[in-house]
Amino acid sequence: MYKVLLVDDERIILDGISAIINWKEHEAELIGKALNGLEAYEFIQQQQPDIVITDITMPGLNGIELVKKASEIYPTVKWIFLSGFDEFEYARQAMRFGVKHYLLKPCNEEHIAEALDDVIIEKRSEDETRQYMQAMEATKVIQNEEVLKQFFTYKQLSEITQSNMLKLLDELFQDDPFFFWLVNMEVTIDSQTICQLFADDGCVATIGNNQLLVALRYSNDHLVKLHHFCNVHEQKIMSVTTRSFIKDQLMAIPTINEMKQQLFYSSCNSLITFHDWVSFTDLFPMKSEIEVDTIVLLLKKKRKKQAITHISDYMQVLATHHVAPKVTRGYFIHFYLLLMTKLTDHSTESSIETIGKMEEFHYASDFVQFFVDLFERILSQNERSVEYSKVVNEMLVCIEEEVENPNLSLQWLANHYLYMNADYLGKIFKKEIGQRFSAYVTNVRINKAVKMIETEKDMKVFELAERLGFGNNPQYFSQIFKKMKGVSPSEMLKSYEEKVE
Numbered sequence: 457m458y459k460v461l462l463v464d465d466e467r468i469i470l471d472g473i474s475a476i477i478n479w480k481e482h483e484a485e486l487i488g489k490a491l492n493g494l495e496a497y498e499f500i501q502q503q504q505p506d507i508v509i510t511d512i513t514m515p516g517l518n519g520i521e522l523v524k525k526a527s528e529i530y531p532t533v534k535w536i537f538l539s540g541f542d543e544f545e546y547a548r549q550a551m552r553f554g555v556k557h558y559l560l561k562p563c564n565e566e567h568i569a570e571a572l573d574d575v576i577i578e579k580r581s582e583d584e585t586r587q588y589m590q591a592m593e594a595t596k597v598i599q600n601e602e603v604l605k606q607f608f609t610y611k612q613l614s615e616i617t618q619s620n621m622l623k624l625l626d627e628l629f630q631d632d633p634f635f636f637w638l639v640n641m642e643v644t645i646d647s648q649t650i651c652q653l654f655a656d657d658g659c660v661a662t663i664g665n666n667q668l669l670v671a672l673r674y675s676n677d678h679l680v681k682l683h684h685f686c687n688v689h690e691q692k693i694m695s696v697t698t699r700s701f702i703k704d705q706l707m708a709i710p711t712i713n714e715m716k717q718q719l720f721y722s723s724c725n726s727l728i729t730f731h732d733w734v735s736f737t738d739l740f741p742m743k744s745e746i747e748v749d750t751i752v753l754l755l756k757k758k759r760k761k762q763a764i765t766h767i768s769d770y771m772q773v774l775a776t777h778h779v780a781p782k783v784t785r786g787y788f789i790h791f792y793l794l795l796m797t798k799l800t801d802h803s804t805e806s807s808i809e810t811i812g813k814m815e816e817f818h819y820a821s822d823f824v825q826f827f828v829d830l831f832e833r834i835l836s837q838n839e840r841s842v843e844y845s846k847v848v849n850e851m852l853v854c855i856e857e858e859v860e861n862p863n864l865s866l867q868w869l870a871n872h873y874l875y876m877n878a879d880y881l882g883k884i885f886k887k888e889i890g891q892r893f894s895a896y897v898t899n900v901r902i903n904k905a906v907k908m909i910e911t912e913k914d915m916k917v918f919e920l921a922e923r924l925g926f927g928n929n930p931q932y933f934s935q936i937f938k939k940m941k942g943v944s945p946s947e948m949l950k951s952y953e954e955k956v957e
Contacts, residue, residue: 457485458576459503463496463510463522464538469561473509476565482572493517500526500533507575509536509568512550523553532582534575538563551815560935566892600624600660608669608712618706625671625703628658633674633700635730637682638715640667640818641693653685669712674700682727692724694819699730720784721775721820736780740787746770748794755799760831767827771820781820788823789814792830793942797906799834848888850874851881859900862927866893901925902940905933909948917945 460479464470470489479486487503490496494516496508508526512519523535536557537550550558556578557571607613607621625634650661650670657673672678679697686693696718698710717736718728746766754763774784789811817823844852854873858864866885870878885893901924908923909915921933938944943951 457483458506458579459487460484460507460509460572461488461490461496461499461503461505462486463490463493463508463514463519465492465511465514467491469511469538473568477568477572482569483576484572493519493522496522497526500530504530505533506579507534507536507572509538509572512537512539520549520553523550523555527553534579536568536571536575548811548815551812556812560939562932600628604660604669604671621706622703624660625706628660628671629673629703631702632658633702634658634671635674635678635700636698636709636715637670637672637695638667638697638712638719639670639693639695640716640719654681657681679727679729686725686727694719694722694724694726696722696728696733697730716818717781719819720781721771723821734778736778738780738783740779740783741773741777745787746791748791748798751795752798755831755834758835760828760835763831764824764828768824771824775820784820784823785814785817788826790942797941797943797948844888845884847874847876847881848885851885851893855897855900859897859904860923860925862925864897864925869893897925898936899940902937905937905945906941906948909945915949917949920945 921930926933
């Protein structure tokens with residue numbers, strides 16, 4: 457059973473969530489509840505839960521501060537964030553700390569249970585990996601890997617970590633110079649195999665997420681060996697080497713992130729040596745950016761290849777001008793949000809989930825492929841309706857007809873429209889559409905709101921909420937709107953008013 461701590465400064469929510477979830481059914485045990493961040497941090501120190509479900513906005517110590525402080529000491533704890541406010545930036549901060557689940561209040565049992573199951577699956581996988589590693593710690597190779605991993609993983613290096621690294625480097629290289637080689641590949645390769653290949657150079661490797669990090673003795677022919685290694689493997693390999701160091705230069709060694717940045721614009725099977733390293737800039741080139749309206753027009757004309765060419769060509773411009781990966785990442789996330797605002801007929805995606813995925817992209821090619829897949833989905837969306845079953849097509853018709861009905865739900869549709877079992881309808885809808893019924897309805901409503909903003913004059917946010925089934929809760933409507941579109945409805949209304957003027 458995985459131990460769960462629940463944190464919220466509203467007791468009614470705290471008691472409500474603790475009561476509606478069947479914790480044992482999810483292989484979990486609710487071991488405690490806390491009313492604020494400080495109380496939660498003390499509980500974590502005493503009980504060390506496996507999972508923490510927490511609100512963001514709390515007095516004393518908010519959710520972001522809590523995960524930051526607790527993760528430094530208890531990095532294996534998994535987090536699920538709850539929020540009742542417009543906290544899109546908070547969600548992005550949470551992602552940087554590894555938080556993958558961000559639920560907007562009010563959230564029902566299904567949403568919480570689904571997030572809990574995902575976290576437990578991830579936790580179980582990590583536990584199995586940790587148990588395996590513990591069983592192998594008796595060997596010297598595994599011990600060396602762990603030292604190297606800790607040195608490159610933790611931002612704040614403890615004296616023990618530095619001492620262990622110095623001992624390792626002294627044991628491997630004595631006073632000889634050494635360098636590091638970072639390899640990203642599609643398939644994992646056993647670290648002991650790498651050590652055997654480079655045994656004469658005094659090698660130790662650590663592997664995680666298809667990532668291989670090697671410390672090698674510096675020699676005149678090391679590049680020849682590395683090129684040979686990359687050439688004999690057919691799968692996608694991108695790698696980078698550092699300059700040479702001696703053990704007294706421990707703090708001058710670049711971080712994993714600095715090495716990975718050098719790979720951002722690289723192509724498959726490339727080896728970037730330290731002589732090829734570039735200095736990145738946060739400034740955009742003078743060349744005009746991608747025109748969103750141009751992409752929209754090309755997609756409407758079904759010219760996907762031309763649309764992709766615009767994306768890949770501009771990516772090449774950014775690469776040529778050495779624009780920092782974080783800036784490029786931010787640009788294409790913003791471009792995606794603008795595009796989805798324009799393509800309201802095709803937008804059935806939750807922007808915050810998609811942004812979370814885009815934040816994880818390591819290479820420029822990941823962004824290009826993302827837009828290839830996105831454009832393919834957009835162009836095929838209109839054609840897919842003929843593939844749906846009769847029942848699902850009837851459900852889609854009902855959504856279009858009843859989208860303004862505040863009572864529209866899966867249960868309402870089952871009882872008043874199709875007269876069928878709601879559970880069955882929910883399962884077949886998710887199977888064919890790829891989304892839960894409630895999520896799809898929300899997307900349709902928000903996309904219709906964008907159309908109304910574009911076509912109707914003097915529209916107010918509360919009017920949009922009333923006309924699109926959100927009843928008398930314009931605040932909740934605004935939260936959902938910004939979560940999906942990246943801007944609030946009032947900001948979009950203001951933008952269109954300014955265009956008219």
